[in-house]
Ligand SMILES: [Mg+2]
């Protein structure tokens with residue numbers, strides 16, 4: 590069994606502009622703390638997975654092929670940190686699919702495929718849906734207050750992540766510290 594960190598993409602690993610659906614590799618900009626955070630988690634023995642809602646596909650703004658090109662570029666930018674797998678929901682909300690976060694399907698598939706021990710695993714994201722996704726899987730959750738995080742924390746006071754962190758590096762530090770206990 591392996592321990593994993595599931596990561597949201599937009600607003601967690603890379604900058605998210607409100608109202609902008611990122612579809613081209615050259616639009617990808619990592620947060621300053623992204624690479625150090627991923628290196629820290631890898632060093633601590635966590636395998637990394639990106640789980641993303643890409644409703645821009647279902648809305649007809651871009652194709653799955655374009656999303657895959659963005660992900661190839663993202664993997665290059667993240668080196669030497671290594672992401673095991675990147676999975677995404679391509680549906681628009683009104684398609685009522687079973688794979689859009691907070692629904693746990695994408696995570697459950699990864700858990701099965703990679704023999705992930707959820708009790709030792711974490712989900713990091715900037716939205717309510719990310720926290721609820723992690724909780725549905727039985728992981729611990731960290732809400733980063735980048736992008737939508739601050740807003741969602743205020744808007745959904747019932748939301749109970751295990752930790753609120755100001756950026757991805759602080760989220761990673763929290764995870765490493767909790768592991769040491
Ligand atoms: Mg996000």
Ligand SMILES: [Zn+2]
Pocket residue numbers: 678679680686687688689
């Ligand atoms: Zn879906």
